[in-house]
Amino acid sequence: MQLTLEFGGGLELLCDSKKIHNVNVEFEQQNGEDKLTMKGLLSWVRTNLIKERPEMFMKGDTVRPGVLVLVNDCDWELSGQLNTSLEEKDVVVFISTLHGG
Amino acid sequence: MEGKRSVRMCCLCNERRASLSRPKTLEQICRECFYLAFEDEIHQIIVSNRLFIRGDRVAIGASGGKDSTVLAYVLSKLNRIHDYGLHLFLLSVDEGITGYRDDSLETVHRNQIQYGLPLKVVSYKDLYGWTMDEIVKLIGLKNNCTFCGVFRRQALDRGAAFLKADKLVTGHNADDIAETVLLNILRGDIARLSRCSSIITAEDGPIPRCKPFKYTYEKEIVMYAYFKKFDYFSTECIYSPNAYRGFAREFIKDLERIRPRAILDVIKSGENFRISTTTKMPEQGTCERCGYISSQKWCKACVLLDGLNRGLPKLGIGRSRVAIGCKEENESHGGKSIESKQCGSLDF
Secondary structure (H helix, E strand, O other): OOEEEEEOOOOHOOOOOOOOOEEEEOOOOOOOEEEEEEEHHHHHHHOOOOOHHHHHHOOOOOOOOEEEEEEEEEHHEEEEEEEEEEEEOEEEEEEEOOOOO | OOOOOOOEEEOOOOHHHHHEEEOOOOOOEHHHHHHHHHHHHHHHHHHHOOOOOOOOOEEEOOOOOOOHHHHHHHHHHHHHOOOOOEEEEEEEEOOOOOOHHHHHHHHHHHHHHHHHHOOEEEHHHHHHOOOOOHHHHHHHHOOHHHHHHHHHHHHHHHHHHHHOOEEEEEEOOHHHHHHHHEEEEEEHHHHHHHOOOOOEEEEOOOOOEEEOOOOOOOOHHHHHHHHHOOOOOOOOOOOOOOOHHHHHHHHHHHHHHHOHHHHHHHHHHHHOOOOOOOOHHHHEOOOOOOOOEEOOOOHHHHHHHHHHHHHOOOOOOOOOOOOOOOOOOOOOOOOOHHHHHOOOOOOO
């Protein structure tokens, strides 16, 4: 699935200082579902894009508290957080709030 | 939620797609309603707490980060549309941290142009003769924030005095204040606890300081800045990883995840603290060396500076809180009870 991922608020430093990543995510079918969810995407990102200090990005199965997630410019809290299903060409933005203001 | 993604409508206007969930109220609202709610809430806080009077010269502590950028924008906007009649300035502090402050100052210079506000920069080098880089080289990577925080406080006052400001505003948000309440409880610092949750503090320095974002969630500030495409600087200070505040922050963030209102509730608890009349509180006087506000003979900045200049970087840091000129005491006297300790002297 083709997706555009953006990292902001300092998270880009964990992915080679690159803010925007156009990626093709290959995923396995789980439980007969052929949809990729945010849960699957996070796991993919941790393995493939995060080059250092993964604890700054994720805590357990989900993002570290203090990291905001937007799917197509909408807060993922509206679409079920980890259960949010993703579609082709979606734009997912991760913004860290954990820095001085 | 399996199947086709459902589109939620804004619960306030019901006309547009909801873009975010407000942590304070759990409302699902669209961008436009969010902007209005956000700005209007700040306006109500300013008015109901009587933060400003017409004609006030107000210095905005601007670091180039998310909070101060949004603060400068919103304050200018509200000043215009509600005609507060304020004269606004940007005030920035250059601590001399290479690779951190020099970049964020560039952002402030851009803000100066974007918002059309005059800018004043004060530097540690000019005020104290030391940059943070030089200080850290001397003291190592522990207790950096103690030096920087103390120096910054005075630097802001000096800058505000230069601008002949009547008030100083900073972008401290609800998350910051909740962290500070926790920190002060963990340290047993009752004097600070009673001051830190006020929205306007006049006792901390010559110029009253206000925090219009006191009840504003960090998440909303970031979302506001993101949707409006603000230009802000967002990196952790390179010397901060060992700061104790980091632990308080982790805890507050974990709390927020479980119950977002917890942040406002922690602040409320901080506000509601009542101190027993038998507790000894520090009295406010002035520093003998520089005349700044102080509860001890010398203000903290003078103590720290003295230590740096004499090559005794541990002076003023850590366990013993003794007057200048005395030998360092070992605090492990048996039999001293908690009540007899002067407040603010419990260390970890």
